[in-house]
Amino acid sequence: MNEAVQVNALGTMTAGTCVEPGLFELRQLPRPSEAPEGWALVDIAAVGLCGTDYHIFEGKHPYLQYPRVIGHELSGRLVEAAGDMAAGELVVINPYVSCGTCRACSRGKPNCCTRIEVLGVHRDGGLCSRIAVPIGNLYPATGLSDLQAAMVEFLAIGAHAVARSELAAGDRVLVTGAGPIGLGVALFARLAGAEVHLLDLSPRRLELAGKRFGFEHLHSDPGSILAGDLADGFDVVFDATGSARAIEAGFALLAHGSTYVLVSVVKDDIRFSDAEFHKRETRIVGSRNALRADFERVMAAIRAGQIDTSALLSEEIALVDLPRRFAELAEDRESLIKAVVRP
Secondary structure (H helix, E strand, C coil): CCCCCCCEEEEEEEEEEEEECCEEEEEEEEEEEECCCCEEEEEEEEEECCHHHHHHHHCCCCCCCCCEECCCEEEEEECCCECCECCCCEEEECCEECCCCCHHHHCCCHHHCCCCEEECCCECCCCCCEEEEEHHHEEECCCCCHHHHHCHHHHHHHHHHHHHHCCCCCCEEEEECCCHHHHHHHHHHHHCCCEEEEECCCHHHHHHHHHHHCCCEEECCCCCCCCHHHCCCEEEEEECCCCHHHHHHHHHHEEEEEEEEECCCCCCCCCCCHHHHHHHCCEEEECCCCCHHHHHHHHHHHHCCCCCHHHHEEEEEEHHHHHHHHHHHHHCCCCCCEEEEEC
């Protein structure tokens, strides 16, 4: 259901808007007062900023038209009862608005809907006080704080990638890219029983991964990683770098009988040796967005204390302060895991 949605409005609200590359400002937009059938109004509680938002600010996102209200890592409270959820209930918002009728949707894969519209990318997002969302995209955040609920979406991307990999306990796993998405992948790969290694060119990111999350196998040199016990390569390699060059280099790190999961998206063509690919009987898997089961898996892990969300949180920022901070945040991603905005 990704056709244009009309909502009745009452008054205005402040919305964080990327007007054009390099220009983020607060604009006054109509505040929704009534949602169409099958949708619900949610008062936003917290919004996580992620690489997508920074790429939009930097003009690097391939699917975006400006101006755009950003924000897709969202938690909020229902304005009115919807489905089995009560008014005022805290919810996690799944930002992937699918059509429900294409072949992917009919096969239970709305995360890669043919006509998908992601909040904050293809349509305006939730960096504002209120938003209308399909009821099916709202998940009760029972037992979570509003800050924790705003972190579920990016962790669900990692959980989905791990599910797609079909890794087994004891597998030797390499995650390339120790940013927020890579950390999410690493955390859920570890929960699945894998021996997790992290590769990143940034010493600061590796330091954070070790100190905050207890990862021990940290590598900063892709050229010398295949040595000693690692000479045979890795059973599963996840790429979360956003770099075509890094993706291509990752093929050499794969063990025979391995799986390569591409989590990050690049605009460039990817080239690799077919002979080496076949020799290893490598399986290449694309991983896009997440499913409801992934969101539920993340929430269960947070409730069980398996994911320390306090270690993920870098800072809280008031929306009113974001215009003067946005460029700084975009430039300081090596030491930043997750900044969360309060509308």
